Amino acid sequence: MDDEDKLPLKRVEFSLNKFNEVAIPHHLDLLRQHKANIIKYSAAGEWARARAEQTHARRVAAQLRGLLAELDALRRRVRDADLARFDAQTQRSRDTTLRAIVDYLGSSPVSIDRASEAQVAASATSTESVGVVAHALEDDALAPHIQLVVQHDEAALREREELLRGWSELQAELRALHDVWQTAQAAALAQREQVLRVPLRLNYLGDWSQLTFLFL
Numbered sequence: 564m565d566d567e568d569k570l571p572l573k574r575v576e577f578s579l580n581k582f583n584e585v586a587i588p589h590h591l592d593l594l595r596q597h598k599a600n601i602i603k604y605s606a607a608g609e610w611a612r613a614r615a616e617q618t619h620a621r622r623v624a625a626q627l628r629g630l631l632a633e634l635d636a637l638r639r640r641v642r643d644a645d646l647a648r649f650d651a652q653t654q655r656s657r658d659t660t661l662r663a664i665v666d667y668l669g670s671s672p673v674s675i676d677r678a679s680e681a682q683v684a685a686s687a688t689s690t691e692s693v694g695v696v697a698h699a700l701e702d703d704a705l706a707p708h709i710q711l712v713v714q715h716d717e718a719a720l721r722e723r724e725e726l727l728r729g730w731s732e733l734q735a736e737l738r739a740l741h742d743v744w745q746t747a748q749a750a751a752l753a754q755r756e757q758v759l760r761v762p763l764r765l766n767y768l769g770d771w772s773q774l775t776f777l778f779l
């Protein structure tokens with residue numbers, strides 16, 4: 564699009580403010596809430612609820628990725644002379660989005676699930692104890708109970724595996740979000756470098772004109 568066909572910043576400020584003040588902060592807040600719930604439910608061994616929160620978080624991350632793409636499309640419609648101000652107004656949104664991405668990608672499912680591992684280990688110990696008692700008493704009536712405990716532990720293990728798979732899927736979505744963020748950040752940095760080069764070029768031309776005058 565030619566620069567003459569683009570819009571001044573004032574024409575897009577209403578949409579820009581909606582991104583900066585409503586849409587992006589709302590989605591970042593949802594991401595924080597979902598992460599807190601994932602950790603809480605994982606620690607409590609509520610695997611299904613933790614998995615549901617992962618699904619919600621992945622959906623929010625995808626929506627946030629779409630918002631950043633829309634923001635980039637809006638930027639391409641702005642006149643070149645206003646791009647520096649546009650980038651300055653979106654700086655905070657980009658910074659907070661990056662912090663949210665790093666926060667999620669830095670989360671270790673292993674550390675989050677450590678309390679859960681203790682629960683499973685305790686359950687396994689309890690199962691072994693029941694087995695010893697059953698063997699000592701030779702009481703066939705305990706056999707169905709032992710089988711139920713073993714099945715419960717196997718189900719818990721499967722649910723934890725699903726939770727780990729959910730983390731992998733969520734982190735993949737966040738990496739895709741980071742790719743879009745990088746595109747927006749690269750455009751802003753390129754514009755900043757271009758703005759910084761202009762005074763340097765003017766200074767160079769000024770110095771050169773002075774030298775030319777001295778040699779006349």
